[in-house]
Amino acid sequence: MSRYGLLILPATNRVYAQSAVDLTRAELEIFSRSVLGGRIGGLGTATVGGARYVTFEADGLDARDAALLGNLSAAYALFEFAGELMRPVDLRRLDRYDDDLITIQKYVGKTNEQFTKLLLNVTLLGSAWAGELLERRFRVLDPLCGRGTTLNQALMYGFDAAGVDRDQKDFEAYRAFITTWLKQKRIKHRVLESGPVRRERKVVGRRLRAELAPSKDAHKAGDVQLLDVVNADTTRTGDFFRPGSVDLVVADAPYGVQHGSRTADAGLTRDPLALLEAAAPVWATVLRPGGALGISWNTNVARREDAATVLADTGLTVLDAEPYLALRHRVDQAIVRDILVARKPD
Missing domain, CATH: 3.40.50.150 (Vaccinia Virus protein VP39)
Incomplete structure (x- = not known):
């Protein structure tokens, strides 16, 4: 079972930023049940290097899984924990045009x-x-x-x-x-x-x-x-x-x-x-x-x-x-x- 950390996209709205972690955990759970076969578990939070992450466990994420998670509303970057290090996971978003x-x-x-x-x-x-x-x-x-x-x-x-x-x-x-x-x-x-x-x-x-x-x-x-x-x-x-x-x-x-x-x-x-x-x-x-x-x-x-x-x-x-x-x-x-x-x- 691998452990991952999702870095939250900074929000310009201060109040929404305070809610973003809880909303991301709920959205992750919905993704898990709807398109990832319920394989995401152990949802939590962690602060690494001064940045706050939503953490979760999964039995390995393939390219399609990462492509799906790349569309989370607050996803900025995804990392896999490897001991004391964090290995980046490539996220491919659906985005067709400039933001x-x-x-x-x-x-x-x-x-x-x-x-x-x-x-x-x-x-x-x-x-x-x-x-x-x-x-x-x-x-x-x-x-x-x-x-x-x-x-x-x-x-x-x-x-x-x-x-x-x-x-x-x-x-x-x-x-x-x-x-x-x-x-x-x-x-x-x-x-x-x-x-x-x-x-x-x-x-x-x-x-x-x-x-x-x-x-x-x-x-x-x-x-x-x-x-x-x-x-x-x-x-x-x-x-x-x-x-x-x-x-x-x-x-x-x-x-x-x-x-x-x-x-x-x-x-x-x-x-x-x-x-x-x-x-x-x-x-x-x-x-x-x-x-x-x-x-x-x-x-x-x-x-x-x-x-x-x-x-x-x-x-x-x-x-x-x-x-x-x-x-x-x-x-x-x-x-x-x-x-x-x-x-x-x-």
């Missing part, structure tokens, strides 16, 4: 990039296709996409990304950012649609659809990703995306402090449960059997049990056991964030 796709945008209310990756990871690992993480082109929908942090993380992984958001300013800001970034980075791409969507001579939303590839060779080979973002109310997601057309639904719900959410019936509300009750049935419809839905929210304004009941009432199976119960963490004095993952029966 400024994720980090360059700065604005009030932006979700921490490491947490966004964590939310996407644990949702994917709750799906029927967790073992295909390194090969499958997942189609990810963020029905509350804001300015696109989740969309960009999905693109970074080589997935197709779809999003819906009601705020026109956020939609326009994301459209300006992503089209400019693609041009400046000289990424092979083509805008398929950009502008208003009309139904029965009425504007029902705005849409950006584009295809992109990391290189000209990839584009020629047909290795093309699709980005599809709609400016519309999230309860109308089904008007733009077909039933059973996405693998993963990943959403970071408004926290009910500085953020509000809107529903078609109630208007502005600070209760994420009202949004979930209105939108979850629609989100579940566009999710294909075997797919997973992951949502984060502020537990100070909505109990976990109540949120789980809403998802269960849509016919989803909530993954409500360890280690999915260990993802709760503090964001600030008013926000304690948690994650719920639920799977659509096959």
Whole structure:
């Protein structure tokens, strides 16, 4: 049995950095159970040379294991303990593009990039296709996409990304950012649609659809990703995306402090449960059997049990056991964030 030490990626958010170790241990356990055959054990922490590591034991890690673990949200470097020495383990990440796709945008209310990756990871690992993480082109929908942090993380992984958001300013800001970034980075791409969507001579939303590839060779080979973002109310997601057309639904719900959410019936509300009750049935419809839905929210304004009941009432199976119960963490004095993952029966 070999012992390993995972060096945590430094976080710019001080509060999140304090939670990163516990969240990484939970994420490691989810990876272990979902794609590593439960072979990771002995989880702990250690300080080596002044740096803090998450430690674990495993009966040897092969290249595929290391490639999977390379996508842990807080993974910076991995070492195998060899006596008093530490031997580096090569981590191959899925990342297709420069990391400024994720980090360059700065604005009030932006979700921490490491947490966004964590939310996407644990949702994917709750799906029927967790073992295909390194090969499958997942189609990810963020029905509350804001300015696109989740969309960009999905693109970074080589997935197709779809999003819906009601705020026109956020939609326009994301459209300006992503089209400019693609041009400046000289990424092979083509805008398929950009502008208003009309139904029965009425504007029902705005849409950006584009295809992109990391290189000209990839584009020629047909290795093309699709980005599809709609400016519309999230309860109308089904008007733009077909039933059973996405693998993963990943959403970071408004926290009910500085953020509000809107529903078609109630208007502005600070209760994420009202949004979930209105939108979850629609989100579940566009999710294909075997797919997973992951949502984060502020537990100070909505109990976990109540949120789980809403998802269960849509016919989803909530993954409500360890280690999915260990993802709760503090964001600030008013926000304690948690994650719920639920799977659509096959």
